[in-house]
Amino acid sequence: MPTVKREDIVYRDRYELKEAILFMVELTDAMYEPSEELQGEAPLREILKAINGVMADLAISLPTTGIGCYFFNSKNTTKGCKDGIYRYFSMKSVNVQVNKKINDDLSDTDPENKEGVELKEKFPMINYSTPAEFEKNRTSLNNVLYQIKSEFIFKTENAKRYNYKKVFFITHNDKPYDTTSPDAGDVKKSIKASLDDLYNAKINFVTFLLNKSHTETFDKTQYSELIYLTSDNSSVKSEDQLREDGDYYGINVEAMSIKEINQRIHRRSEVKRVNFNCLLEIGKDLMIEVKGYSLFSEAEPKKPSVVYNKAEVPKTVLRASKFFTEGSAKAISDSKEDIISAYQFGDDLIYLNKKQISQIKCLDQENGEIRHEGKLSIIGFRRISKTLNYQYNMGKSSFIHVETKGNYTNTFKVFSCLFQSCCQMDRAAIVWGVTRRDSYPNLYALVPSTYQGLSEGFVSNKHLQGFFLIPLPYEDSIRGVPPSLKPIAIPDVLTDSATRWLNKFKLKDGYVPSNYSNPSLQWHYKVLRDEALLVDVPEYLDDRVENFNEEQMKEYIRFDKNSIKLEKYHNASMKPDRAEAIQGFKSILAKISD
Template sequence: MDKNWDEGLADDDPELLDEKRSQLFTRDASLFVIDAAAGMQEYPPSQDPNDRIDEEMPLLHRTFDAILRCLKRKAFNSSDDLVGVIIYNTEETKPDKEGSDVKEHVYCLQPIEQLNGNNIRNLKKLVDGSRADPELLSRKFKPAVFENNRTSMPIGNLYISCNRFFRNNPQTKNASKRIFHITCNDEPQKNAPEDWLTASRTNASDLLESEIIIEPFFIAPSSSNFDIKTSFDVKKFYAQILPKKENNEDVTDPSMGEGFAKFDNLEEKLRKLEIPKRTSFTHMFELGDNFSISVKGYRTVVDQKFFPYVMVAENKKGELEQTEKETRLQDESKFTLNEITPSEIKQGFVLGDKSSDGALVVSTFLSTVRRLLHFADTIIRTFDLPVGLKLLGFQDIDTLSPLHNVGTASFIYPTEDLIEGSTRTFSALLKSCLKLKKLALVRTVMRKNAAPIISALLPQEEVIDSDDGSQITPNGFYLIPLPFADDLRSVPQIENMKANDEQTEAAGRWLKKLRKKSGYDPKEYENPYFRLLRRNIESQALDEPLDENDVKNDKTLPPIEQMKDRAGGLIDEWKSTLGWDVVKVDPEVEEAKLADVKPNKRKIDATLDNDVDDSAFIQKWRANQLDKCRLDDLKNFCRSHGLKVQGRKSDLIERISAKLESSYGK
């Protein structure tokens, strides 16, 4: 551990530290930088060149297709983010709409701006067109030809252009900035002057100083033969120029791997990085007296909420526009409508009768009382403890139960923003906990005016993919909130019947057949409501027909037919051990039974007298007293004369009156 971790920070202004602690990026600005050299546009070998599948398309086409899917997901997950797409190593040079001074052979396909339907539609049109026309990409992004058999423009000039794209765009000022560099050329500066390497390293460092992170996507180039396996060697060039993300020599940078063996890995990594790991909090972690480090926390799971809807109306041109809501206060004395400003709205309560003119409305007193109660309540709830984490001790990892997690866990990682040397100290603590198989107990106050809770710091070791060097799981601690004694509930004592060995073995056989070996992976199961809603919105926004499979393909429904094929007989055997009768249903027999079933007709009470004396009804009819008859008598009269018996009593009287009038006159 570095003994001088706090050197030079004793005189820091506390106000500046607080400002730095609360500074969080609210948007993400991503710039896709795609190589358009000949290696990205070459067609790999195919068994049927006239009918190629996606894996047999050029890397440039597949890259655009992957970015298109990324933008579609971003449109729903983080629609406020900024996205841009530039191509380099093209013969044509094109700046963005801001007029940025870009270097030669840099082509701006889409400027850095908020996601919108037009950009996604244009990119989709490009992807669909390149699938139908194999020469479209090579015509639109014609690869540049360089001197001395060089294969690329200076990478330093590329990074200068990227820096200018961000710098000249005012929307990226308060956004987290990232560059997704996609290429299959592992030696772009071959046959180039030696000072190009130094310039590229300097310009890459300038991006890091400008808080622009480079996310490299190194793809193994396409092979000219099915039997030849290609690879991307980062040691030839990019390992020498790209800066490390952390000031920790013990931690390897997963982006400096051996390159992607398959293109599918690019889409997987892109899915992980397309939504930035936005910080939920930045706190001080007190390890002892006058000994603290700074950490950042990230939320691992966030419940997806329903999309907020807006009211729209059709304008004169037939376009849908969002309607604006306006609230006005009616002044009865002047009979005018005055717009209410937020400063004019106050909270209060009414004393006395609301309907009387002498009711007293109190508003200023309420805010004063609220401040007093809020201050007293804060002291009781927080015990006047500072915001942050404090180490209490350690215990064995085996003592932590999954039932102890009473809230959403966060993932914490060190940061050098507040205290220099936090990364090295944090790394030493993590390695010690992993070695000793211990977890840390900490007292946490997550935010101002929040109650303190006891949490567990569960260590996690970093896992690196041996094939491409990408990071599978990061190294750090999970911050798990633990329950207090008042939060514990006792489980009710329930005595169930115990199964015998035969029943247990029979159940184990069909359970083994239906067991999902890979376990539950949340990435495989989309919320069916949100999935269908996204596809409906996407089909309308991009003018795409809604595929029937999008409606039927719900992975949350159990595959009944597959389950019957795999374990149907074993389930019947298990039922027989339980004494259940296994009834085999023949569909043809059941249909025949249903066909023989006749609808039930309403039976008429045989006790009803069909011979009704009309004289009694005639007498009451002439005296306008039919309403005094019972409902059953009226219905019996209607049945005997073939009249309808449905309806209210007044309807029956009307029918009987018409019948008597037609038979006996007035």
């Protein structure tokens, strides 16, 4: 299959991610009414909790993310906004002030707070007595979309600052415009044109269409027409385009229950992190462009900044380094250009500039010129069962999908053919190369993401159809394991006990890392957040224990005491006279098992 030859490739830095999320929430009567699905909680309070939770998560993973929130159909109008649009907080990076504002509002509107205020009083909506009056006074969807464009397109600082923009549009109202109005056709055309403007500006418009109750579902007819169709002089989006949009940009008109809003908002706020873009050479003169996404990333507690606190405003302290020659205490005053890289070769030094160092790393050259981007080449295929040996794990895997907006034609079809062929023949593609410039080449296996031999619970319909790029070791990197090991005799009693204990901890759907928070990381940021919000920090008990009733607290204390006894008996069992300690150890284990 021929491809367009690619010339004068310009390297683009796509790895620095600056995300912005704008919440647009429509105020309706259903937002204030207690919901049975939320155990009497009002949907608007649930939305505020979800926003608060997203901000807490982003403070850990992506602290530079911008967050903004607007309410429309509001009785209050913020200066500079269209009628009925209230700016709850403007677009800015995750910060303590906004977090405190939401916490205070949640506390003030808590039904159990006798000194609090009504939710409708805190966030008043437009006045109306009839459906016709509501249509007259409501905020038009055109004005809402204009506000979104004003925030993301017209504001130059936001347009340049953020390269990944999302709008979370939350509503109970399934009638975005009055279809009985004489100018309904013009209104519909105008709304679709505004949505096209957002799409062309690469602004991800994510809808959260909420059912009014568990018996009254959301009618998605009008939103389906508005979102899935482009302007009237265009045709319906192609199947490939819809697939790309749905997978990466969150287009969805399916109605949801209000109890799902928290989970959905958290999932949609997760960023598909693009680690690299590179070429994939399938055969001679047959190349496509692919992009690699990070599957998992480990967040770590943030190190404190060093600041100078004697000034009027605390200022960050900048650190500088000095260079010294060996055996000298005097700093080198020459420019950095005079300090170069060198390799020891016997008694001599080989001096290299930056270009020569890049040439050492780069094995792939065309006409003597170094490639300035990554490239992977398929060198063969192998049965997946023989390729994947988990004891040969060499590092993190990436998820590979096609880059449909690159410089090659028919990339999706070529990628699809490769994927289907590997699935049908149960083969993995063995590739060699680099994923980004100035990196050392490595050997990888391209394994279809739907391969059932991967970890149970990991591969499911949640994953897109694509490939996992799994690093493979070289032969001399594989540890030599003896061909046969002498079996160790284990008493049946211990085997049965271990089986019972392990079965209690078996995960039904496999291990999904996103479902299990790092406790030390959560505690680190909880202390920081509580200190910033002037909340008392518990010295010992965690959130779960704070909510225990009397019986649960007794059980917790009993278990904690047993843990202390276990440690004491364990230490005693290390001594020569250990019979009594071992007996006590067994009795405590029996109590816990019961």
